[in-house]
Amino acid sequence: MNHFVYYMKNRSIIISIVLVLVLALLWYLNSESNNYNQSEKFQVGLVYLVKHPAIDQAIEGFKEELKNDTVFNIEYANAFGEVKNVNTIVNGFKQKDLDLIVALTTPCAQISEQMVDNIPIVFVGVSDPVEAGLVKDLNNGFENVTGTTSKDPNYETLELAKKLFPEMKRVGVLYSSSEANSVSILENIDNKIAANSLDVEIIKKSVTNTIEILPALNSMINDLDAIFLINDNTIISSLDLMLNTASDNEIPIFASDIESVNKGALFTYGLNYKDEGVAAAQIMKRILVENKKPSEIPIYINSKYYLHVNKSLLNYDIDSNIIDKAKVVGE
Amino acid sequence: MNIFSTPLNEALIYSLCVYGVYLLFRQLRFPDISTDNVFSFGSISFVFFFISNDSLILSILLVFLSGFLVGAFTSLLYSKFKIPKLLCGVITYSILFSINLKFFNKPNVSMPSRISSEESIVLIVIINVVLIVFMSILLKSKLGKSINTIGNNPAILKEFRAPSTWVLLIGCGIANALIAVSGALTSVHFGFSDVSIGVGLLINSVAAIIISENLMIYFPKRYHIFLIPVGVFIYHLLLFMVITYLSFGLLDYTDYKLISGVIIILFFLTSYKRAKDIISF
Numbered sequence: 328m329n330h331f332v333y334y335m336k337n338r339s340i341i342i343s344i345v346l347v348l349v350l351a352l353l354w355y356l357n358s359e360s361n362n363y364n365q366s367e368k369f370q371v372g373l374v375y376l377v378k379h380p381a382i383d384q385a386i387e388g389f390k391e392e393l394k395n396d397t398v399f400n401i402e403y404a405n406a407f408g409e410v411k412n413v414n415t416i417v418n419g420f421k422q423k424d425l426d427l428i429v430a431l432t433t434p435c436a437q438i439s440e441q442m443v444d445n446i447p448i449v450f451v452g453v454s455d456p457v458e459a460g461l462v463k464d465l466n467n468g469f470e471n472v473t474g475t476t477s478k479d480p481n482y483e484t485l486e487l488a489k490k491l492f493p494e495m496k497r498v499g500v501l502y503s504s505s506e507a508n509s510v511s512i513l514e515n516i517d518n519k520i521a522a523n524s525l526d527v528e529i530i531k532k533s534v535t536n537t538i539e540i541l542p543a544l545n546s547m548i549n550d551l552d553a554i555f556l557i558n559d560n561t562i563i564s565s566l567d568l569m570l571n572t573a574s575d576n577e578i579p580i581f582a583s584d585i586e587s588v589n590k591g592a593l594f595t596y597g598l599n600y601k602d603e604g605v606a607a608a609q610i611m612k613r614i615l616v617e618n619k620k621p622s623e624i625p626i627y628i629n630s631k632y633y634l635h636v637n638k639s640l641l642n643y644d645i646d647s648n649i650i651d652k653a654k655v656v657g658e
Numbered sequence: 659m660n661i662f663s664t665p666l667n668e669a670l671i672y673s674l675c676v677y678g679v680y681l682l683f684r685q686l687r688f689p690d691i692s693t694d695n696v697f698s699f700g701s702i703s704f705v706f707f708f709i710s711n712d713s714l715i716l717s718i719l720l721v722f723l724s725g726f727l728v729g730a731f732t733s734l735l736y737s738k739f740k741i742p743k744l745l746c747g748v749i750t751y752s753i754l755f756s757i758n759l760k761f762f763n764k765p766n767v768s769m770p771s772r773i774s775s776e777e778s779i780v781l782i783v784i785i786n787v788v789l790i791v792f793m794s795i796l797l798k799s800k801l802g803k804s805i806n807t808i809g810n811n812p813a814i815l816k817e818f819r820a821p822s823t824w825v826l827l828i829g830c831g832i833a834n835a836l837i838a839v840s841g842a843l844t845s846v847h848f849g850f851s852d853v854s855i856g857v858g859l860l861i862n863s864v865a866a867i868i869i870s871e872n873l874m875i876y877f878p879k880r881y882h883i884f885l886i887p888v889g890v891f892i893y894h895l896l897l898f899m900v901i902t903y904l905s906f907g908l909l910d911y912t913d914y915k916l917i918s919g920v921i922i923i924l925f926f927l928t929s930y931k932r933a934k935d936i937i938s939f
Contacts, residue, residue: 433766
């Protein structure tokens, strides 16, 4: 291999040949895709920052709602966690002159809003659309942007925990300081605790990556009466670690998403992110099929929540009347 | 030609960042891997300055200065505390994680008054031209020659009793200032800032540098500074084509990381001797 490299005098020729070939291939595919665009279907592009259970659920709901519609042709684009890729993808959508863009997660929605003026945009999974600068208020969309947001029942879950374990006072929360969602969730919980004067204290610890979770947890676990798993990408990705540590120390652990309860957290009032995906698909249909303007469509707020309980909660000494309507999950 | 507009915009935004990485890795031989977070730092501190003084140019100047301080800090870790070069970058990288969050106490903020992406391009072009001209003048000066020497032959600097600590400090400072300004331009263009906006930039920059190095073989040394933006443009053009058009037909979006890897391997093979300099210290 070495002498191939060293004695390759005519590098320039090889490089230009490779470049020309690549460009020719891309050009060919480009013209292919243009033909594709001329079909009768609506072309829709969906972009998301990174794979994540909540995003997967939303996409699943989106797909399910469109199962029987054959008029939509949807492209799914993953940005692999890099904001700069989102820019490339969104500009690509603009270049291909799609009929609508669906943007999941906050950065994707913000870039789409900034880059695209004449294509309708439906955002999904943005926890605070007004703060993110996407819309002026939740009653109506703004210019070419509308979408869905969710109101996590975190405080309701905490209240339920207090009912089930009345002597619980100190609740530990781990969160990742770089996630916009987690910070606003905690602010909300604190405000509501103060407003309702609930006799609970939230002990917060922030981490920057998964490696720091175990030391952070160990440093606080002896003072805790319970652990609350908020919906934070970093924390949820080491769910098993959290669950094992809690059970080793015999501390109740409860969550704010259904997936964690399936895996062993005790209970939650969980949102179903599928609902948000379904709502996004319906908004999309209203824009494309019924020809409504995005600015006339109000933001859909997902606030339907369901009580899910893990089987292991029944081992605790609790008032079973509270949970008699719950869906019991777990092995 | 519509197809070239996005890669051109991206090249304009990121070429200063790539230039900073080039200065660090090729000229100074200082593997400062804090690039990703310095970029986020520039982006988020720009929004912070812009909110407090409402002037684009002044804010970019302030970002340049604070980026310089970050770079100076990294170089001092090496020259004063004798911490290994690679570790200095890692330390700055992790410190910036916390500092970036301190600006607003939240990870994502949107710009108060929106500048449309077309308008922002004018500003970006001006800043690019000013800084690249500034750099080409600087590199011709005595200081610039010392910066070039410190990576290639530090023994000579000692021979002439040049203050190598200061040369390294200024070189590192300017390189990181360029990276931070590049981050600031991103938040102007995108209309928001996020602490994770710089993720993956170091790797992309190195890839763009490898392409630029390929071109540099054919040009005299005085033009090298202007070839960096060209390399960035070619890299982003290829990526844009792959991301946008390969979703149909053979490949899908998940394959594009693979393809960008293959592109880098191709360029690496054809300029083996020069490219390997980038990653050997």
